[in-house]
Amino acid sequence: MQHFENIPVIRYEGPTSKNPLAFKFYDPARVVMGKPMREHLPFAMAWWHNLCAAGTDMFGRDTADKSFGAEKGTMEHAKAKVDAGFAFMQKLGIRYFCFHDVDLVPEADDIKETNRRLDEISDYILEKMQGTDIRCLWGTANMFSNPRYMNGAGSTNSAEVFCFAAAQIKKALDLTVKLGGRGYVFWGGREGYETLLNTDVKFEQENIANLMHMAVDYGRSIGFTGDFYIEPKPKEPMKHQYDFDAATAIGFLRQYGLDKDFKLNIEANHATLAGHTFQHDLRISAINGMLGSIDANQGDLLLGWDTDEFPFNVYDATMCMYEVLKNGGLTGGFNFDSKTRRPSNTDEDMFHAYILGMDTFALGLLKAAALIEDGRLDAFLAERYASFRTGVGAKIRKHETTLLELSAIAEQMGAPALPSSGRQEYLESVVNSILFG
Ligand code: XUL
Numbered sequence: 189m190q191h192f193e194n195i196p197v198i199r200y201e202g203p204t205s206k207n208p209l210a211f212k213f214y215d216p217a218r219v220v221m222g223k224p225m226r227e228h229l230p231f232a233m234a235w236w237h238n239l240c241a242a243g244t245d246m247f248g249r250d251t252a253d254k255s256f257g258a259e260k261g262t263m264e265h266a267k268a269k270v271d272a273g274f275a276f277m278q279k280l281g282i283r284y285f286c287f288h289d290v291d292l293v294p295e296a297d298d299i300k301e302t303n304r305r306l307d308e309i310s311d312y313i314l315e316k317m318q319g320t321d322i323r324c325l326w327g328t329a330n331m332f333s334n335p336r337y338m339n340g341a342g343s344t345n346s347a348e349v350f351c352f353a354a355a356q357i358k359k360a361l362d363l364t365v366k367l368g369g370r371g372y373v374f375w376g377g378r379e380g381y382e383t384l385l386n387t388d389v390k391f392e393q394e395n396i397a398n399l400m401h402m403a404v405d406y407g408r409s410i411g412f413t414g415d416f417y418i419e420p421k422p423k424e425p426m427k428h429q430y431d432f433d434a435a436t437a438i439g440f441l442r443q444y445g446l447d448k449d450f451k452l453n454i455e456a457n458h459a460t461l462a463g464h465t466f467q468h469d470l471r472i473s474a475i476n477g478m479l480g481s482i483d484a485n486q487g488d489l490l491l492g493w494d495t496d497e498f499p500f501n502v503y504d505a506t507m508c509m510y511e512v513l514k515n516g517g518l519t520g521g522f523n524f525d526s527k528t529r530r531p532s533n534t535d536e537d538m539f540h541a542y543i544l545g546m547d548t549f550a551l552g553l554l555k556a557a558a559l560i561e562d563g564r565l566d567a568f569l570a571e572r573y574a575s576f577r578t579g580v581g582a583k584i585r586k587h588e589t590t591l592l593e594l595s596a597i598a599e600q601m602g603a604p605a606l607p608s609s610g611r612q613e614y615l616e617s618v619v620n621s622i623l624f625g
């Protein structure tokens with residue numbers, strides 16, 4: 189069966205195009221700061237949202253038809269999703285996909301049968317990949333949907349469940365390597381707690397770290413050379429999640445000696461749930477050498493949950509791309525962990541959504557490059573800390589002074605002058621002039 193027959197190949201037509209099925213800003217071959225856009229922006233399709241999720245929410249059933257012409261819950265349907273997914277990616281020029289194990293096949297009661305199905309579907313995906321430049325960005329094991337994970341996976345109180353989680357990770361790593369994945373993700377949706385009355389936090393965190401070490405050892409033993417990622421999120425589904433934000437995840441990775449093998453996969457909507465901006469978590473990851481990959485979406489500040497909207501906020505995308513450019517790019521890519529709104533339920537809406545997301549990040553890239561080339565932000569920052577370039581400031585930076593010496597200098601100096609202005613409004617107007625000028 190052919191999929192999306194009525195949708196043309198999506199091409200770049202430029203900002204003035206009114207064709208809804210064309211890119212306005214994503215021009216894959218356009219060179220920005222020495223690299224074509226397609227290399228700056230390794231976009232990925234999220235198997236789960238695009239090919240599986242059909243609009244079911246807490247209050248209602250599916251609104252979209254994601255059967256792709258086959259009966260749901262069968263291997264025919266699993267294959268139809270592969271066919272539809274590849275047709276979709278090819279029409280949009282998307283070169284990567286991300287998956288959970290259970291996105292690919294219906295889960296059986298017996299893990300041996302699930303794994304057999306995974307072997308079959310991954311053979312089929314491999315066949316599809318041939319002759320295309322489509323690859324896996326990252327894989328992961330879903331250790332949060334099945335009721336067995338109600339108390340967590342690595343953090344569970346059941347050694348049997350822990351064992352099952354390990355088996356799922358092993359298989360998901362096998363699949364990731366088989367499909368040429370650049371990375372492997374841990375999103376700890378159930379790794380957290382509801383109440384300390386029933387939870388031994390230290391015990392649970394040690395067990396999570398142990399599971400991650402086993403994953404690293406196994407992954408390296410089968411030739412996985414990519415990065416492992418933690419994807420931080422503060423809450424939802426659990427009240428307290430251990431990977432609260434970038435800073436917390438980095439502390440955890442360092443404490444348990446996992447920081448050489450792991451980086452972070454930062455999701456915009458997770459950062460905002462943690463009370464940060466998207467840019468904040470990107471910056472914290474980057475300065476720690478751990479900005480690896482991005483789940484590209486946006487939340488709704490009026491709603492306190494993970495709405496996973498397709499990104500259209502150009503300001504946030506610009507600040508994201510500013511961090512990415514300053515980081516020298518990503519080892520991973522931009523996975524659209526985003527879903528169409530429930531009433532946007534047609535095939536065409538799936539395309540509109542990706543066109544929106546890809547254009548938003550392309551525009552963000554262009555604007556971030558313009559901000560860097562303009563130089564005013566960098567110049568201001570250099571100037572702001574100028575007092576640390578000479579005199580006592582330089583000694584402080586070089587660790588060449590002591591509290592004793594500094595207190596003697598302070599006594600001689602009298603009251604210090606007020607520091608220079610932060611000039612926030614000026615800087616915001618520079619950003620606006622680049623965005624809209
Ligand atoms: C959930 C979420 C996940 C991870 C992969 O909020 O973001 O889909 O990206 O498990």
Ligand code: CO
Nearest residue numbers: 419455483525
């Ligand atoms: Co995500």
